[in-house]
Amino acid sequence: MTLNKFNLPDVGEGLTEAEIVSWKVKPGDAVAINDVLCEIETAKSLVELPSPFAGTVTELLVPEGVTIDVGTAIISVSDAVSGDPTPADVPAPATPVQPLYGMLPAHDADTSGGAPAGGPLVGSGPKADAVKRRPRKAAPAAAVSRNSPEVEPVQPHTLAEVSAQQQETAPGQAAVVDTRPTLGGTITGLVNRVLAKPPVRKIARDLGIDLADVVATGSRGEVTREDLVSYQAQRDAELDNADGFWGRAGKPQDQRIEKIPVKGVRKATARAMVESAFAAPHVSIFVDVDASRTMEFVKRLKASRDFEGIKVSPLLILAKAVIWAAARNPSVNATWVDNADGTDTAEIHVKHYMNLGIAAATPRGLMVPNIKDAQDLSLKELAVALNNLATTARAGKTQPAEMQGGTLTITNIGALGIDTGTPIINPGEVAIVAFGTIKQKPWVLDGEVIPRWITTLGGSFDHRVVDGDLSARFMADVAAILEEPALLLD
Numbered sequence: 001m002t003l004n005k006f007n008l009p010d011v012g013e014g015l016t017e018a019e020i021v022s023w024k025v026k027p028g029d030a031v032a033i034n035d036v037l038c039e040i041e042t043a044k045s046l047v048e049l050p051s052p053f054a055g056t057v058t059e060l061l062v063p064e065g066v067t068i069d070v071g072t073a074i075i076s077v078s079d080a081v082s083g084d085p086t087p088a089d090v091p092a093p094a095t096p097v098q099p100l101y102g103m104l105p106a107h108d109a110d111t112s113g114g115a116p117a118g119g120p121l122v123g124s125g126p127k128a129d130a131v132k133r134r135p136r137k138a139a140p141a142a143a144v145s146r147n148s149p150e151v152e153p154v155q156p157h158t159l160a161e162v163s164a165q166q167q168e169t170a171p172g173q174a175a176v177v178d179t180r181p182t183l184g185g186t187i188t189g190l191v192n193r194v195l196a197k198p199p200v201r202k203i204a205r206d207l208g209i210d211l212a213d214v215v216a217t218g219s220r221g222e223v224t225r226e227d228l229v230s231y232q233a234q235r236d237a238e239l240d241n242a243d244g245f246w247g248r249a250g251k252p253q254d255q256r257i258e259k260i261p262v263k264g265v266r267k268a269t270a271r272a273m274v275e276s277a278f279a280a281p282h283v284s285i286f287v288d289v290d291a292s293r294t295m296e297f298v299k300r301l302k303a304s305r306d307f308e309g310i311k312v313s314p315l316l317i318l319a320k321a322v323i324w325a326a327a328r329n330p331s332v333n334a335t336w337v338d339n340a341d342g343t344d345t346a347e348i349h350v351k352h353y354m355n356l357g358i359a360a361a362t363p364r365g366l367m368v369p370n371i372k373d374a375q376d377l378s379l380k381e382l383a384v385a386l387n388n389l390a391t392t393a394r395a396g397k398t399q400p401a402e403m404q405g406g407t408l409t410i411t412n413i414g415a416l417g418i419d420t421g422t423p424i425i426n427p428g429e430v431a432i433v434a435f436g437t438i439k440q441k442p443w444v445l446d447g448e449v450i451p452r453w454i455t456t457l458g459g460s461f462d463h464r465v466v467d468g469d470l471s472a473r474f475m476a477d478v479a480a481i482l483e484e485p486a487l488l489l490d
Helices: 198-207 225-243 264-279 292-303 314-328 379-394 468-483 485-489
Strands: 003-007 017-023 036-041 046-050 055-060 067-069 073-078 107-109 282-290 334-338 346-350 356-358 360-362 365-367 408-411 431-435 439-445 448-462
Touching (some): 282 468, 292 485, 314 356, 314 379, 314 408, 314 468, 448 468
Parallel strands (some): 408 431
Antiparallel strands (some): 036 046, 360 365
């Protein structure tokens, strides 16, 4: 009998350690090559680790929750049929195929009435940053939206980070600013875009669950009854925890402090944000935008056969606008590179490609996966890419390679009903755009005060590369597309 030990491989580029989050096998289990052994968390993401051996598991060498160095033996397998135990030959885990019907991360959710962007997106439970409340026993169709049965989420605006939602309202209707299902009830428009059988839909309605928030495990990407049970169990557990959050009265305060280790994605993100904030001199500017025509355009896309089954929100138009504006102002799509010899000389590397990052907040920390070569994608292809990015992030399956090489980032803070903000630039980039909520406001048009769909864009820039004039021109170009999407046809 041959006994092989599998060492923890470097599943990213130069990663030095990882935490064993959960084992998927136990001693005595038979495994085949590429069967998932465990789930690990690196400084960049959660990754499923496949087996390089076929045989029987004899021992788990590292317990769950322990962080170890790359190269450490984690499991032993007997009677290996093939494969070399060296980490170099371990195949990199493939990114799981995601259904097209996934909902954009809360940060990427529509915000004016839609919510495409920022919100917690991991696991089968509710969004981590969503306010929780007791589930309702029934959610009649008529009560799905607060102000209008026709309301549909339209725009996500926060760092994915692939999570919350906004709803789009037709002109003349009251604006719906409620962005998350737990705050505003189930959103019929989104539910209808998720694959699920009628009995499952009924259960979801009765429990007040938005199917778009549930991680689907069905063979065709559909939400199953078991998925709902898992989601509800987690939601109930979180609600129960909320009731007892403050602890027992009279207990000394020093005994009511919860200590949370900072590790993995959160640790790496914290280090990167501090480094960016103090290394790059940030300058921020803001602009109010009349996005009424963007809202109309989004509604037409949703009704189009070409976009059937694809989540469409104002975030899609903003993404196109950022790509268009970057081509007109190339220095925003660049990197500041210090000289390796330690001297004060440096270079600016302007990228002639766009790896568009979408920030996504997850319970494990902020992630910024990016869409490679976004400049080459059609509007439909970009919509599909945003859907897949969000679905993967919500399921906690974003791979390290998907977060490397970003050139410019969008954070969808509007998904949480926030007007604007001053985001920190993603390390290695020189610009980031914050997409605020879209809501109806009084607006002066041709000398008359009328209700229009208004949003506020916020941009932060590395002042070493992007000066005030360039940042203003870039933001003005982005705003121009939101005000008149037809400019994209030029």
